[in-house]
Amino acid sequence: MQGGRGSGRASTGAVRLWGRHAVEAALKNPDRNHRKLWATREGVASLDGELPSDFPVEWAQPADLARLVARDAPHQGLVLECDALEDVFLEDVLDGDPAHPVVVLDQVTDPHNVGAILRSAAAFGACAIVTQDRHAPPESGTVAKSASGALEVVPWVRVVNLSRALEDIAEAGYWRIGLDGEGTATLAEALPAGPVALVLGAEGEGMRHNVTQHCDAVARLPISRTVESLNVSNAAAIALYAIATRG
Template identity: 40%
Template sequence: MAEKIFGIHAVQSVLARSPERVQELYVQAGRLDKRVQEVLDLAKAAKVNVVQRARPELDAMVEGRHQGLVALVEAAAQFQEKDLLDLVVAAGSSALVLVLDGVTDPHNLGACLRSADAAGVTVVVAPRDNSVGLSATVLKVACGAAEVVPFVQVTNLARSLQQMQQAGVWVVGMAGEAELSLYEQDLTGPRALVLGAEGSGMRRLTRENCDYLAKLPMAGSVSSLNVSVATGICLFEAVRQRIKA
């Protein structure tokens, strides 16, 4: 099955990492600036067929800003719910799981996947319902991270948290009312960091299945951060602690 990936960074990333998956590349006729040319050079090296299309034709292919590039790509291997524990167990003591409870904005998920890739996250987990999946917009915003970071949607998030706990993973949920800050929590060893949607936060059952709750200290007048910003802060605090450990 093929899917469309669009935008300069996303197309460039898949051509650099997995050129064999690119079936055809559509480029906006007349657009030959330096950034597009770099992508075309990658396509030429990979012997990918390049087709010029008028901008209205590209506009009709995808929803969102394509920046003059749309690639028809063989869909990446999808991880299933049954793969979750295998991924966690294989990572051993270095397992770092990002759990996103109720994130519905594709731009937020794409940004979270970029942070997850940079932080070396083992797997990103989200509920199947009331949560965005790997849409074309997510793939574009993720700039290639969605191609390499395992993403698993589960039927019952609370049950999946329990299964990870049984496999030795400690679950830390982010909540504004927590007594301890994230910086007071031990994030070394197998850990799952759980973040809820901006505003509503984690659902009740998700919260009840966390081993610990932690908060980000907020000195200003806003009550919460965008979930993708909070995700980056949390993941790199875990990275910082693991480097020192």
């Protein structure tokens, strides 16, 4: 086996994905340029559908695959190397549909959290997630595994200036709601009938001041006082459910 043995890193300009859901979703994504699949025969058999006869596959043992990914990564017999997805632009994803909120993440850097938020965004019909390029994880196998296939279906917009992006989102007709435990209103009280941009900050630090200033409202989730806060991915899931089920 060649190409990054033991490093857990992909070739230059490529992303290495692992696990059945992440790999299967990437294989089904027509916007992905696939380079190579390392797999066990059991791993390929677990996929939904058959690979093209000319697809580049290198058969391997589980121990060999473990050397191609991050330590203790649950590869499930599948490791796919592919090109990163093409850049997505904000103006191309804002459809103004109240049923499709946009999720804005301010310095949420943990790839597991971003992946989990992508999964919730897919589950509740969000039109995109938006992050600042310098303060978000890169596209990676960890993000894809946590997203369980959602990385391939939810547009991920990376911007240079998050405050400017929030201005563009407002101009597109979205009501920007920042989530903060100190918000005076609950999320249910702050939700409008129209399109919503949900803004979440990093755990502990929360939203930066300038980002908060670019929100139309700051709201809280009505959690018990016995708990200081929720994990940002859990908060995102609850908030997206609230948006999807508002009256």
